[in-house]
Amino acid sequence: MNAFDKAIFRRPLHGERWRAPWSSDPARTRGRLFAEDSSPTRSDFQRDRDRIIHSTAFRRLKHKTQVFVYHEGDHYRTRLTHTIEVAQIARALARALGLDEDLAEALALSHDLGHTPFGHTGEEALDACMRGFGGFDHNAQALRIVTRLERRYAGFDGLNLTWETLEGLVKHNGPLCDGEGRPFGRYAATGVPGAILEYDAIHCLDLSTYASAEAQAAALADDIAYDAADIDDGLRAGLFTLPGLRAIPFIADLLDEIEARHPGLETSRVVHELGRRIITRFVEDVIRESERRIAERAPADADAVRRACAPVVAFSPAIVAADRDIKAFLFTHMYRHPRVVHVREGADRVVRDLFERLLTEPRLMPQEWQQGLADADEARVRRRVADYLAGMTDSYALDAHRRLFDDTPELR
Numbered sequence: 001m002n003a004f005d006k007a008i009f010r011r012p013l014h015g016e017r018w019r020a021p022w023s024s025d026p027a028r029t030r031g032r033l034f035a036e037d038s039s040p041t042r043s044d045f046q047r048d049r050d051r052i053i054h055s056t057a058f059r060r061l062k063h064k065t066q067v068f069v070y071h072e073g074d075h076y077r078t079r080l081t082h083t084i085e086v087a088q089i090a091r092a093l094a095r096a097l098g099l100d101e102d103l104a105e106a107l108a109l110s111h112d113l114g115h116t117p118f119g120h121t122g123e124e125a126l127d128a129c130m131r132g133f134g135g136f137d138h139n140a141q142a143l144r145i146v147t148r149l150e151r152r153y154a155g156f157d158g159l160n161l162t163w164e165t166l167e168g169l170v171k172h173n174g175p176l177c178d179g180e181g182r183p184f185g186r187y188a189a190t191g192v193p194g195a196i197l198e199y200d201a202i203h204c205l206d207l208s209t210y211a212s213a214e215a216q217a218a219a220l221a222d223d224i225a226y227d228a229a230d231i232d233d234g235l236r237a238g239l240f241t242l243p244g245l246r247a248i249p250f251i252a253d254l255l256d257e258i259e260a261r262h263p264g265l266e267t268s269r270v271v272h273e274l275g276r277r278i279i280t281r282f283v284e285d286v287i288r289e290s291e292r293r294i295a296e297r298a299p300a301d302a303d304a305v306r307r308a309c310a311p312v313v314a315f316s317p318a319i320v321a322a323d324r325d326i327k328a329f330l331f332t333h334m335y336r337h338p339r340v341v342h343v344r345e346g347a348d349r350v351v352r353d354l355f356e357r358l359l360t361e362p363r364l365m366p367q368e369w370q371q372g373l374a375d376a377d378e379a380r381v382r383r384r385v386a387d388y389l390a391g392m393t394d395s396y397a398l399d400a401h402r403r404l405f406d407d408t409p410e411l412r
Helices: 003-009 044-053 056-063 079-097 101-110 119-129 138-149 163-171 194-202 213-237 249-261 267-297 302-307 317-335 338-360 378-390 394-404
Strands: none
Touching: 044 101, 044 163, 056 079, 056 138, 056 394, 079 101, 079 213, 079 267, 101 163, 101 213, 119 338, 119 378, 138 163, 138 194, 138 378, 163 213, 213 267, 213 302, 213 317, 249 267, 249 317, 267 317, 338 378, 338 394
Protein backbone atom coordinates (compact mmCIF):
# COMPACT_ATOMS: atom_id res chain seq x y z
CA MET A 1 0.00 0.00 0.00
CA ASN A 2 1.55 3.34 -1.07
CA ALA A 3 1.58 6.62 0.86
CA PHE A 4 -1.53 8.01 -0.78
CA ASP A 5 -3.52 4.79 -0.34
CA LYS A 6 -2.54 4.63 3.32
CA ALA A 7 -3.68 8.21 3.85
CA ILE A 8 -6.99 7.49 2.08
CA PHE A 9 -7.46 4.45 4.29
CA ARG A 10 -7.33 6.74 7.34
CA ARG A 11 -9.74 9.28 5.83
CA PRO A 12 -12.77 10.07 8.05
CA LEU A 13 -16.20 9.09 6.72
CA HIS A 14 -19.28 11.14 5.77
CA GLY A 15 -17.40 14.04 4.21
CA GLU A 16 -15.57 15.13 7.35
CA ARG A 17 -12.17 16.71 6.87
CA TRP A 18 -9.09 14.54 6.80
CA ARG A 19 -5.51 15.69 7.05
CA ALA A 20 -2.82 13.98 5.02
CA PRO A 21 0.74 13.71 6.37
CA TRP A 22 1.96 16.09 3.62
CA SER A 23 -0.49 18.85 4.54
CA SER A 24 0.30 22.01 6.49
CA ASP A 25 -0.76 21.65 10.11
CA PRO A 26 -1.78 24.92 11.82
CA ALA A 27 -0.79 23.39 15.15
CA ARG A 28 2.78 23.24 13.82
CA THR A 29 2.97 26.63 12.15
CA ARG A 30 6.31 28.39 12.10
CA GLY A 31 4.47 31.31 13.64
CA ARG A 32 4.09 35.02 13.03
CA LEU A 33 6.68 37.80 12.91
CA PHE A 34 5.02 39.32 15.97
CA ALA A 35 4.00 36.74 18.57
CA GLU A 36 0.29 36.65 19.44
CA ASP A 37 -1.85 34.57 21.76
CA SER A 38 -3.66 31.77 19.98
CA SER A 39 -7.42 31.95 19.38
CA PRO A 40 -9.70 29.64 21.39
CA THR A 41 -12.08 29.28 18.43
CA ARG A 42 -10.00 29.43 15.24
CA SER A 43 -6.81 27.87 13.92
CA ASP A 44 -3.96 30.17 12.90
CA PHE A 45 -4.75 29.62 9.22
CA GLN A 46 -8.42 30.47 9.81
CA ARG A 47 -7.34 33.71 11.46
CA ASP A 48 -5.17 34.51 8.44
CA ARG A 49 -8.11 33.94 6.12
CA ASP A 50 -10.35 36.16 8.23
CA ARG A 51 -7.78 38.97 8.43
CA ILE A 52 -7.44 38.94 4.65
CA ILE A 53 -11.20 39.12 4.13
CA HIS A 54 -11.50 42.08 6.53
CA SER A 55 -8.60 44.00 4.99
CA THR A 56 -9.08 47.21 3.03
CA ALA A 57 -7.11 45.81 0.11
CA PHE A 58 -9.51 42.88 -0.20
CA ARG A 59 -12.57 45.15 -0.39
CA ARG A 60 -10.92 47.21 -3.11
CA LEU A 61 -10.85 44.16 -5.38
CA LYS A 62 -14.57 44.76 -5.98
CA HIS A 63 -13.74 47.64 -8.33
CA LYS A 64 -10.49 46.43 -9.84
CA THR A 65 -10.40 45.12 -13.39
CA GLN A 66 -9.99 41.49 -14.34
CA VAL A 67 -10.11 42.16 -18.10
CA PHE A 68 -12.98 44.63 -18.49
CA VAL A 69 -13.20 47.91 -16.62
CA TYR A 70 -15.87 48.18 -13.95
CA HIS A 71 -18.59 49.91 -15.96
CA GLU A 72 -18.52 47.55 -18.98
CA GLY A 73 -21.25 45.37 -17.49
CA ASP A 74 -22.49 43.89 -14.24
CA HIS A 75 -21.78 40.28 -15.20
CA TYR A 76 -18.10 40.50 -16.10
CA ARG A 77 -15.57 39.31 -13.54
CA THR A 78 -13.81 41.76 -11.30
CA ARG A 79 -10.74 40.92 -9.23
CA LEU A 80 -13.09 40.18 -6.32
CA THR A 81 -15.41 37.77 -8.13
CA HIS A 82 -12.38 36.08 -9.71
CA THR A 83 -10.80 35.74 -6.26
CA ILE A 84 -13.94 34.11 -4.85
CA GLU A 85 -13.96 31.62 -7.73
CA VAL A 86 -10.29 30.81 -7.10
CA ALA A 87 -10.99 30.25 -3.41
CA GLN A 88 -13.81 27.81 -4.17
CA ILE A 89 -11.61 25.74 -6.49
CA ALA A 90 -8.66 25.85 -4.08
CA ARG A 91 -10.83 24.50 -1.26
CA ALA A 92 -12.12 21.70 -3.50
CA LEU A 93 -8.58 20.66 -4.41
CA ALA A 94 -7.42 20.90 -0.79
CA ARG A 95 -10.26 18.76 0.50
CA ALA A 96 -9.71 16.05 -2.11
CA LEU A 97 -5.95 15.90 -1.40
CA GLY A 98 -6.15 16.04 2.39
CA LEU A 99 -4.64 19.51 2.62
CA ASP A 100 -5.51 22.32 5.00
CA GLU A 101 -8.51 23.99 3.37
CA ASP A 102 -8.19 27.16 5.41
CA LEU A 103 -4.61 27.80 4.32
CA ALA A 104 -5.49 27.06 0.69
CA GLU A 105 -8.41 29.49 0.95
CA ALA A 106 -6.31 32.19 2.61
CA LEU A 107 -3.76 31.96 -0.19
CA ALA A 108 -6.46 32.09 -2.86
CA LEU A 109 -8.08 35.12 -1.24
CA SER A 110 -4.77 36.99 -0.97
CA HIS A 111 -3.17 36.13 -4.31
CA ASP A 112 -4.44 39.25 -6.14
CA LEU A 113 -4.23 41.82 -3.32
CA GLY A 114 -1.23 43.50 -4.98
CA HIS A 115 -2.90 44.12 -8.33
CA THR A 116 -3.24 47.70 -9.53
CA PRO A 117 -6.28 49.33 -11.12
CA PHE A 118 -6.85 48.27 -14.73
CA GLY A 119 -5.36 44.80 -14.31
CA HIS A 120 -2.04 43.91 -15.87
CA THR A 121 -2.09 47.17 -17.86
CA GLY A 122 -1.82 49.13 -14.63
CA GLU A 123 0.95 46.87 -13.37
CA GLU A 124 2.96 47.29 -16.58
CA ALA A 125 2.52 51.08 -16.45
CA LEU A 126 3.66 51.27 -12.81
CA ASP A 127 6.59 48.97 -13.52
CA ALA A 128 7.70 51.35 -16.28
CA CYS A 129 7.32 54.34 -13.95
CA MET A 130 9.43 52.58 -11.32
CA ARG A 131 12.17 51.44 -13.71
CA GLY A 132 15.52 52.12 -12.12
CA PHE A 133 13.88 52.27 -8.68
CA GLY A 134 13.05 48.61 -8.04
CA GLY A 135 10.22 48.22 -10.54
CA PHE A 136 6.72 47.10 -9.63
CA ASP A 137 5.58 43.49 -9.19
CA HIS A 138 2.09 42.56 -7.99
CA ASN A 139 3.33 39.58 -5.94
CA ALA A 140 5.83 41.78 -4.12
CA GLN A 141 3.12 44.40 -3.68
CA ALA A 142 0.81 41.84 -2.08
CA LEU A 143 3.57 41.09 0.42
CA ARG A 144 4.00 44.82 1.12
CA ILE A 145 0.27 45.13 1.73
CA VAL A 146 0.01 42.28 4.23
CA THR A 147 3.28 43.10 6.04
CA ARG A 148 3.40 46.92 5.93
CA LEU A 149 0.66 48.90 4.20
CA GLU A 150 -2.46 47.63 5.99
CA ARG A 151 -2.66 49.52 9.27
CA ARG A 152 -5.45 48.02 11.33
CA TYR A 153 -3.83 46.62 14.45
CA ALA A 154 -2.47 48.35 17.53
CA GLY A 155 0.71 46.30 17.84
CA PHE A 156 2.04 46.06 14.28
CA ASP A 157 1.75 47.19 10.67
CA GLY A 158 0.29 44.75 8.16
CA LEU A 159 -1.83 41.71 9.03
CA ASN A 160 0.87 39.67 10.84
CA LEU A 161 0.02 36.52 8.91
CA THR A 162 1.61 33.16 9.58
CA TRP A 163 4.86 32.12 7.93
CA GLU A 164 3.00 29.53 5.84
CA THR A 165 0.62 32.10 4.37
CA LEU A 166 3.41 34.56 3.58
CA GLU A 167 5.53 31.79 2.07
CA GLY A 168 2.66 30.67 -0.14
CA LEU A 169 1.86 34.23 -1.17
CA VAL A 170 5.41 34.79 -2.37
CA LYS A 171 6.26 31.32 -3.77
CA HIS A 172 2.95 29.92 -5.04
CA ASN A 173 4.42 29.73 -8.56
CA GLY A 174 7.57 28.00 -7.35
CA PRO A 175 11.02 28.91 -5.94
CA LEU A 176 12.33 32.40 -6.68
CA CYS A 177 16.04 31.54 -6.64
CA ASP A 178 18.42 28.60 -6.50
CA GLY A 179 20.31 27.37 -3.46
CA GLU A 180 23.04 29.96 -4.09
CA GLY A 181 20.53 32.80 -4.11
CA ARG A 182 20.61 33.33 -7.89
CA PRO A 183 17.16 34.37 -9.17
CA PHE A 184 15.55 32.30 -11.89
CA GLY A 185 12.26 31.89 -13.68
CA ARG A 186 10.27 35.10 -13.96
CA TYR A 187 12.91 36.96 -11.91
CA ALA A 188 15.98 35.72 -13.80
CA ALA A 189 16.37 38.98 -15.72
CA THR A 190 15.19 41.52 -13.16
CA GLY A 191 16.15 39.90 -9.87
CA VAL A 192 13.90 39.09 -6.93
CA PRO A 193 11.92 42.24 -6.02
CA GLY A 194 13.39 44.30 -3.20
CA ALA A 195 10.24 44.07 -1.07
CA ILE A 196 10.53 40.30 -0.98
CA LEU A 197 14.26 40.33 -0.20
CA GLU A 198 13.78 42.93 2.56
CA TYR A 199 11.12 40.86 4.29
CA ASP A 200 13.05 37.63 3.77
CA ALA A 201 16.02 39.18 5.59
CA ILE A 202 13.98 39.57 8.78
CA HIS A 203 11.66 36.56 8.46
CA CYS A 204 13.23 33.99 6.14
CA LEU A 205 10.77 32.52 3.64
CA ASP A 206 13.16 29.92 2.15
CA LEU A 207 13.03 31.44 -1.32
CA SER A 208 14.90 28.54 -2.94
CA THR A 209 12.32 25.85 -2.09
CA TYR A 210 8.80 25.14 -3.26
CA ALA A 211 5.88 26.36 -1.20
CA SER A 212 3.38 24.10 0.54
CA ALA A 213 1.00 21.81 -1.30
CA GLU A 214 -1.77 24.25 -0.31
CA ALA A 215 0.01 27.08 -2.13
CA GLN A 216 0.50 24.87 -5.17
CA ALA A 217 -3.22 24.05 -5.16
CA ALA A 218 -4.14 27.74 -4.92
CA ALA A 219 -1.88 28.57 -7.87
CA LEU A 220 -3.53 25.96 -10.08
CA ALA A 221 -6.97 27.10 -8.90
CA ASP A 222 -6.06 30.56 -10.22
CA ASP A 223 -5.21 29.11 -13.65
CA ILE A 224 -8.41 27.05 -13.74
CA ALA A 225 -10.62 29.95 -12.68
CA TYR A 226 -9.33 32.48 -15.14
CA ASP A 227 -9.21 30.07 -18.10
CA ALA A 228 -12.90 29.27 -17.62
CA ALA A 229 -13.92 32.80 -16.67
CA ASP A 230 -12.10 34.58 -19.48
CA ILE A 231 -13.69 32.26 -22.03
CA ASP A 232 -17.09 33.06 -20.53
CA ASP A 233 -16.44 36.81 -20.42
CA GLY A 234 -14.95 36.85 -23.92
CA LEU A 235 -18.01 35.09 -25.33
CA ARG A 236 -20.33 37.44 -23.43
CA ALA A 237 -18.47 40.45 -24.86
CA GLY A 238 -18.59 39.09 -28.40
CA LEU A 239 -14.81 39.05 -28.79
CA PHE A 240 -14.97 35.50 -30.20
CA THR A 241 -17.59 32.82 -30.82
CA LEU A 242 -18.24 29.22 -29.83
CA PRO A 243 -17.34 27.98 -33.33
CA GLY A 244 -14.10 29.97 -33.09
CA LEU A 245 -13.22 28.19 -29.85
CA ARG A 246 -13.13 24.90 -31.75
CA ALA A 247 -9.61 25.87 -32.76
CA ILE A 248 -8.68 24.55 -29.28
CA PRO A 249 -8.88 20.73 -29.46
CA PHE A 250 -9.72 20.39 -25.75
CA ILE A 251 -12.64 22.84 -26.12
CA ALA A 252 -13.82 21.22 -29.37
CA ASP A 253 -14.12 17.89 -27.54
CA LEU A 254 -16.17 19.48 -24.77
CA LEU A 255 -18.49 21.19 -27.26
CA ASP A 256 -19.00 17.86 -29.05
CA GLU A 257 -19.83 16.25 -25.72
CA ILE A 258 -22.40 18.96 -24.91
CA GLU A 259 -24.01 18.66 -28.34
CA ALA A 260 -24.21 14.86 -28.07
CA ARG A 261 -25.82 14.99 -24.64
CA HIS A 262 -28.00 18.08 -25.18
CA PRO A 263 -28.70 18.46 -28.93
CA GLY A 264 -30.08 21.85 -29.92
CA LEU A 265 -29.33 23.44 -26.56
CA GLU A 266 -29.65 27.24 -26.56
CA THR A 267 -26.33 29.09 -26.86
CA SER A 268 -26.38 30.70 -23.41
CA ARG A 269 -26.72 27.29 -21.78
CA VAL A 270 -23.98 25.85 -23.97
CA VAL A 271 -21.66 28.59 -22.70
CA HIS A 272 -22.41 27.75 -19.08
CA GLU A 273 -22.10 24.01 -19.71
CA LEU A 274 -18.73 24.63 -21.33
CA GLY A 275 -17.48 26.60 -18.32
CA ARG A 276 -18.63 23.88 -15.93
CA ARG A 277 -16.89 21.20 -17.93
CA ILE A 278 -13.62 23.14 -18.20
CA ILE A 279 -13.48 23.54 -14.43
CA THR A 280 -14.53 19.95 -13.76
CA ARG A 281 -12.00 18.42 -16.17
CA PHE A 282 -9.17 20.57 -14.84
CA VAL A 283 -10.00 19.94 -11.18
CA GLU A 284 -10.36 16.19 -11.66
CA ASP A 285 -7.09 16.12 -13.58
CA VAL A 286 -5.21 17.94 -10.81
CA ILE A 287 -6.54 15.48 -8.25
CA ARG A 288 -5.53 12.43 -10.32
CA GLU A 289 -2.10 13.76 -11.26
CA SER A 290 -1.37 14.94 -7.71
CA GLU A 291 -2.42 11.59 -6.26
CA ARG A 292 -0.03 9.91 -8.69
CA ARG A 293 2.86 12.20 -7.75
CA ILE A 294 2.22 11.87 -4.03
CA ALA A 295 2.05 8.08 -4.27
CA GLU A 296 5.30 8.07 -6.25
CA ARG A 297 7.23 10.38 -3.94
CA ALA A 298 5.59 9.52 -0.59
CA PRO A 299 6.32 12.86 1.12
CA ALA A 300 6.49 12.29 4.86
CA ASP A 301 5.39 15.79 5.79
CA ALA A 302 4.85 19.34 4.52
CA ASP A 303 8.58 20.08 4.50
CA ALA A 304 9.18 17.11 2.21
CA VAL A 305 6.82 18.78 -0.27
CA ARG A 306 8.91 21.94 -0.04
CA ARG A 307 12.17 20.06 -0.62
CA ALA A 308 10.87 18.19 -3.69
CA CYS A 309 12.46 18.83 -7.07
CA ALA A 310 9.07 19.56 -8.68
CA PRO A 311 5.52 20.43 -7.56
CA VAL A 312 3.46 17.63 -6.05
CA VAL A 313 0.18 19.36 -7.00
CA ALA A 314 0.10 19.70 -10.77
CA PHE A 315 -1.67 19.25 -14.10
CA SER A 316 -1.03 16.17 -16.21
CA PRO A 317 0.88 16.74 -19.48
CA ALA A 318 -2.41 16.59 -21.44
CA ILE A 319 -3.98 19.36 -19.37
CA VAL A 320 -0.76 21.39 -19.42
CA ALA A 321 -1.16 21.36 -23.22
CA ALA A 322 -4.86 22.28 -23.01
CA ASP A 323 -4.09 25.13 -20.61
CA ARG A 324 -1.35 26.39 -22.94
CA ASP A 325 -3.72 26.28 -25.94
CA ILE A 326 -6.46 28.14 -24.06
CA LYS A 327 -4.09 30.88 -22.93
CA ALA A 328 -2.65 31.26 -26.43
CA PHE A 329 -6.16 31.62 -27.88
CA LEU A 330 -7.18 34.15 -25.23
CA PHE A 331 -4.01 36.17 -25.74
CA THR A 332 -4.72 36.58 -29.44
CA HIS A 333 -8.51 36.84 -29.45
CA MET A 334 -9.17 38.58 -26.14
CA TYR A 335 -6.22 40.31 -24.49
CA ARG A 336 -5.02 41.69 -27.83
CA HIS A 337 -8.46 42.27 -29.35
CA PRO A 338 -8.66 45.85 -30.77
CA ARG A 339 -11.47 46.77 -28.32
CA VAL A 340 -9.46 45.60 -25.33
CA VAL A 341 -6.23 47.16 -26.64
CA HIS A 342 -8.03 50.51 -26.99
CA VAL A 343 -9.09 50.37 -23.34
CA ARG A 344 -5.60 49.25 -22.29
CA GLU A 345 -4.02 52.23 -24.03
CA GLY A 346 -6.31 54.64 -22.22
CA ALA A 347 -5.74 52.93 -18.87
CA ASP A 348 -1.97 53.06 -19.39
CA ARG A 349 -2.18 56.82 -19.93
CA VAL A 350 -4.30 57.32 -16.81
CA VAL A 351 -1.77 55.53 -14.60
CA ARG A 352 1.29 57.22 -16.11
CA ASP A 353 -0.32 60.68 -15.94
CA LEU A 354 -1.26 60.21 -12.30
CA PHE A 355 2.18 58.89 -11.37
CA GLU A 356 4.06 61.81 -12.92
CA ARG A 357 1.72 64.39 -11.44
CA LEU A 358 1.85 62.92 -7.93
CA LEU A 359 5.61 62.47 -8.14
CA THR A 360 6.09 66.20 -8.76
CA GLU A 361 3.28 67.21 -6.37
CA PRO A 362 3.04 64.68 -3.52
CA ARG A 363 0.85 67.16 -1.63
CA LEU A 364 -2.00 66.07 -3.92
CA MET A 365 -2.10 62.71 -2.13
CA PRO A 366 -4.13 62.35 1.09
CA GLN A 367 -2.37 63.61 4.22
CA GLU A 368 -1.44 60.17 5.55
CA TRP A 369 0.35 59.37 2.29
CA GLN A 370 2.41 62.58 2.48
CA GLN A 371 3.86 61.86 5.90
CA GLY A 372 7.65 61.56 6.00
CA LEU A 373 8.19 62.74 2.43
CA ALA A 374 9.36 66.29 3.16
CA ASP A 375 13.06 65.35 3.08
CA ALA A 376 12.74 61.98 1.33
CA ASP A 377 14.92 60.98 -1.62
CA GLU A 378 13.43 60.28 -5.04
CA ALA A 379 13.35 56.50 -4.55
CA ARG A 380 11.22 56.79 -1.43
CA VAL A 381 8.82 59.28 -3.01
CA ARG A 382 8.43 57.10 -6.08
CA ARG A 383 7.68 54.02 -3.98
CA ARG A 384 5.11 55.94 -1.93
CA VAL A 385 3.37 57.16 -5.08
CA ALA A 386 3.43 53.61 -6.51
CA ASP A 387 1.92 52.23 -3.29
CA TYR A 388 -0.81 54.87 -3.38
CA LEU A 389 -1.63 54.31 -7.05
CA ALA A 390 -1.56 50.52 -6.74
CA GLY A 391 -4.22 50.68 -4.07
CA MET A 392 -6.63 52.66 -6.25
CA THR A 393 -9.69 51.05 -7.76
CA ASP A 394 -10.51 51.64 -11.43
CA SER A 395 -13.19 54.16 -10.56
CA TYR A 396 -11.04 56.04 -8.04
CA ALA A 397 -8.17 56.31 -10.54
CA LEU A 398 -10.47 57.68 -13.24
CA ASP A 399 -12.03 60.18 -10.81
CA ALA A 400 -8.56 61.28 -9.68
CA HIS A 401 -7.50 61.78 -13.29
CA ARG A 402 -10.60 63.86 -14.02
CA ARG A 403 -9.81 66.11 -11.04
CA LEU A 404 -6.25 66.69 -12.19
CA PHE A 405 -6.52 66.62 -16.00
CA ASP A 406 -8.91 67.89 -18.64
CA ASP A 407 -8.61 65.00 -21.11
CA THR A 408 -9.40 61.79 -19.25
CA PRO A 409 -9.88 58.97 -21.78
CA GLU A 410 -13.15 57.07 -22.01
CA LEU A 411 -12.30 53.47 -21.24
CA ARG A 412 -14.99 51.87 -23.41
